[in-house]
Amino acid sequence: MVEAKNLCMRYEKGGRYALEDLNFYIDRGEFVFFVGSSGAGKSTILKLIIREIKPTNGILKIFGRDVGRLPRHRLPYLRRNIGMVFQDFRLMEERTAFDNVAFAMVVTGSSRRDIRKRVPHVLGLVGLHDKARTRVCDLSGGEQQRVGLARAIANRPAMIIADEPTGNLDPGTTLDIMNLLRNINLRGTTVLVATHNREVVDRFKKRVLYLEDGKLVGDEQKGIYAHVH
Amino acid sequence: MPMFISGFFYIIAETFKGLYRNRWMCITSTGVVMVTLLMLGLFMLVNLNISHITETVKEQVEIVLYIDDNADQETLDELGQKLSMHSGIAEVRYFSSDEHMGRLHRQLGEILEGYDSGLDNPLLASYEIRTNRPEAVVAMAEEFESYPGVSNVFYGQGYVENLFAVTGVIQMVGLALMAGLSVTAVFLISHTIKLTVMMRKREISIMKYVGATNWFIRWPYVLEGLLMGFVGAVLPLVGLYYIYEFSAEWVEVNNLVFLTLLPVQQIISELAKYLVPLGTGLGILGSIFSMGRFLRV
Numbered sequence: 410m411v412e413a414k415n416l417c418m419r420y421e422k423g424g425r426y427a428l429e430d431l432n433f434y435i436d437r438g439e440f441v442f443f444v445g446s447s448g449a450g451k452s453t454i455l456k457l458i459i460r461e462i463k464p465t466n467g468i469l470k471i472f473g474r475d476v477g478r479l480p481r482h483r484l485p486y487l488r489r490n491i492g493m494v495f496q497d498f499r500l501m502e503e504r505t506a507f508d509n510v511a512f513a514m515v516v517t518g519s520s521r522r523d524i525r526k527r528v529p530h531v532l533g534l535v536g537l538h539d540k541a542r543t544r545v546c547d548l549s550g551g552e553q554q555r556v557g558l559a560r561a562i563a564n565r566p567a568m569i570i571a572d573e574p575t576g577n578l579d580p581g582t583t584l585d586i587m588n589l590l591r592n593i594n595l596r597g598t599t600v601l602v603a604t605h606n607r608e609v610v611d612r613f614k615k616r617v618l619y620l621e622d623g624k625l626v627g628d629e630q631k632g633i634y635a636h637v638h
Numbered sequence: 639m640p641m642f643i644s645g646f647f648y649i650i651a652e653t654f655k656g657l658y659r660n661r662w663m664c665i666t667s668t669g670v671v672m673v674t675l676l677m678l679g680l681f682m683l684v685n686l687n688i689s690h691i692t693e694t695v696k697e698q699v700e701i702v703l704y705i706d707d708n709a710d711q712e713t714l715d716e717l718g719q720k721l722s723m724h725s726g727i728a729e730v731r732y733f734s735s736d737e738h739m740g741r742l743h744r745q746l747g748e749i750l751e752g753y754d755s756g757l758d759n760p761l762l763a764s765y766e767i768r769t770n771r772p773e774a775v776v777a778m779a780e781e782f783e784s785y786p787g788v789s790n791v792f793y794g795q796g797y798v799e800n801l802f803a804v805t806g807v808i809q810m811v812g813l814a815l816m817a818g819l820s821v822t823a824v825f826l827i828s829h830t831i832k833l834t835v836m837m838r839k840r841e842i843s844i845m846k847y848v849g850a851t852n853w854f855i856r857w858p859y860v861l862e863g864l865l866m867g868f869v870g871a872v873l874p875l876v877g878l879y880y881i882y883e884f885s886a887e888w889v890e891v892n893n894l895v896f897l898t899l900l901p902v903q904q905i906i907s908e909l910a911k912y913l914v915p916l917g918t919g920l921g922i923l924g925s926i927f928s929m930g931r932f933l934r935v
Contacts (some may be wrong), residue, residue, distance in 0.1 A: 459847070482851075489849035499844050503659065515648045516850035560848065 410568065410599055411435040411458065415467035418453050418623075427453045429623045431467070435601065435616075437567070440520055440594040442610050443603040444634055445620035451603035452624075455570050458601070459491055460484055472567065489517050491596075492561025494571035494590075498553045502546040506537055506556045509545060513563045531559040535589055551582030558589055568599040587613060607634040652858035655793060657865065664866060667830040671870025671920065674823040675913050679878045685812035690900050692805040696772035696834060699801075701779050703765040703794040709787035721765055726778055729768040735761045760790060771851040773802060824920060831926035835859065842932045852933050859925045867921020871913045879906050909922055 411434070418428040428450045435441055443451040456462045457469050460476045469476050472490065479487060500509050510528045519527070532541050535555040543551055554574060561569050571590065575583035587609050594600040604610065610617060610633060617632030618625060657664050703721075705714065721730050736755050738761040767782075769775055779793045830864075835842070845855045900908075 413664075484848075485849045485851045485854075487849075488847060493847050498677055499840070499847065501841055501844060513848040516845060521647075564849075603728055 410437045410439075410472060411601070412470040413454075413467065414470075415455070416464055416469050418457060418462065419465045420462075420487050426465075426623045428457075428464075431625050433618060433625060433628060435599065438594070438597055438599055440591065440600045440613075441602070442613075442615055442617045442632070443601065443620060444605060444610055444617055446591065446605060448622075449620040450623040451605075451620055452572050454620075455572050455601065455603055458570055459488055459493065472623035481613055485516075487631040488544055489564055490567050492564070492566040492569040493498060494554070494557050494561050494569065494574045496576035497554055498545075498550075498557045498577075499559075500545045503544060506532060506548065506552075506559070507541040508561045509556050510563050513560045519562050519564075527563060528559075531563050532556075534562070534577040534592075535559045536585075549582075550578055551585060553590070554578060554582070554586050558586065558593070562593055562598070566598065569593060570601045570603075572603050572610065573605075575604065575609060580608070584612075584621075610634040649854075649857045649861070653861040653865070656838075656858050656862055659702045660837065661764070663834045664835060664862070667834055668866045668870045669788050670826050671823075671917055672873050674819070674826055675871050675917055676874035677821045678816065678823060678916075679874050679909050679913055680881070681812070681815060682912065683878060683882055683905060685809075685816065686905055686908065687804075687869060687899055688808055688812065691898060692801075692808070694898050695801065697768075698806070699769075699772050699775055699776060699794065699798055701767040701769065701782065702790060703762060703767060703782050703785075703788055704762040704790040704792070705764060706787050706789040707762060713787040717785055718765075721767065726774055727767055728770045731766045732764065732868050733764050735759045735763045738762075738764070820916070823916070828920070828924040828927060830924075832924070835863075835925070835928045835932060839932045842929070844894055846933070855933065856926065856929060859929055862920055862924030863921035863923075865921070867917040867919065867924075868914065871917025875906060875910055875913060878909060882906065 413431045413433050416428055416431040417426055419426050443454055445451055448514045452587075453462070457464055457476070458471055461477060468545050471487065474487075476487065501512070504512075507528055510531060511524045514527060516522045529538060529541060532538050535558050536550060537555050537559065540548060540552060545556060546558065554577075557574075561571075569590065575586055575591070578586060582604065590600050591613065592601065614631040616632070617627070617634070618634075619627035619629075644846075705717070718732070722725060724848055736759065739759050742761070767778075769778055775793050779791045779795075782788055783791045790806055842855055879902065882905060886899050886902060
């Protein structure tokens with residue numbers, strides 16, 4: 410599902426490598442943590458997966474296609490198969506939870522009937538069935554991230570990527586959000602999470618890819634965060 | 639419901655929601671379009687009328703060709719024929735010396751009462767000529783001077799050259815100012831719309847992340863730009879209509895008969911042909927160009 414071969418990324422010509430010679434393979438249905446300190450390259454990998462940036466060298470295949478060679482007009486169709494969750498939620502704050510989730514379905518061309526049926530369902534899955542008509546700005550941080558999750562799964566993507574999804578949340582809410590991600594993964598969706606939250610990584614005991622200064626320094630099944638240092 | 643219809647309704651709904659949500663920015667953008675096009679429109683009103691008035695004055699420029707007293711009938715016939723065949727002449731009228739005297743009597747009335755009609759009439763017979771192209775008056779007058787049987791040619795020497803020089807300058811300055819105002823309008827409008835789009839860059843980046851195509855994102859903004867540009871063009875037209883109507887009435891009331899203004903309907907429809915496409919076009923292009931940077935996510 411995700412395959413990196415000699416993957417390199419440099420933001421500036423002549424500058425230091427944000428990612429250097431990365432090789433890994435992530436299979437369908439896996440739950441993977443990308444861990445490492447700030448600047449290790451976790452977010453860069455996620456940006457490369459959604460082709461927000463292009464690799465400097467090497468190959469990154471998503472769903473069997475080299476994203477570096479993907480024409481710009483095909484990007485929306487790649488992204489429709491990847492649900493994204495962000496640390497800062499990236500929601501339209503003046504709109505309701507329903508609108509935010511429906512929005513992801515409208516842009517992919519879903520019919521109004523499908524949207525009316527699917528949105529309450531996914532909001533129910535994240536425990537927000539009673540907050541559908543509440544504006545996002547009136548929700549708590551944890552609830553906002555749930556809306557973000559609901560939006561990410563609305564189009565039944567094959568993969569969810571989450572960049573520090575619990576970075577702005579308290580420990581209790583963090584656990585809720587991670588449990589939701591695990592439940593999504595149990596339904597067959599591949600989940601990739603970039604984090605430096607030690608507790609989360611240690612508690613969930615999933616595959617961990619360790620990054621340090623842009624290099625992949627470890628790859629463990631049921632890994633724990635302590636191995637980074 | 640088919641997918642594209644759902645998308646169509648979404649785009650239409652988003653356009654109006656976007657206008658409502660960003661109403662103050664939209665009002666500002668529309669205001670900028672309005673003020674700029676109002677200025678442009680006002681200038682066009684003045685310029686079109688100056689052109690109209692100068693054209694009217696030019697049309698009134700005539701060449702008077704005085705006939706030599708001593709010319710024989712054959713020369714006069716030839717002259718008459720030559721003039722009637724001349725391609726540059728729109729209209730030619732002959733006035734005998736008696737007709738001139740009659741005209742003089744009518745104009746001066748009592749002053750000429752003592753003048754005995756039994757005396758020799760000193761006035762020369764003439765041809766009064768209106769040319770096809772008023773600008774060619776000077777060259778044609780020079781040509782007529784060489785015709786046999788012509789004693790003298792008069793076309794308002796000095797005045798006509800000045801008139802053409804002045805109107806030429808006015809038109810050039812007018813065109814330059816209109817071009818300058820159009821460029822200013824493009825600059826102001828695209829920057830204002832850019833500001834509107836910048837305020838919504840977060841929304842645009844979210845759309846990109848959830849897999850919206852560039853055109854799906856653009857459409858509501860393009861329609862917003864179109865509506866703002868259209869309203870920004872139509873409102874100044876309404877204002878210009880009343881300003882012009884008031885001015886035309888003022889000219890009429892004050893008996894400024896030398897100012898022959900264009901009719902209000904004609905001039906406003908002329909302005910609409912220019913301002914409405916300009917306003918809507920600017921709105922659309924402003925939206926598309928302002929979004930470019932934000933779509934590269």
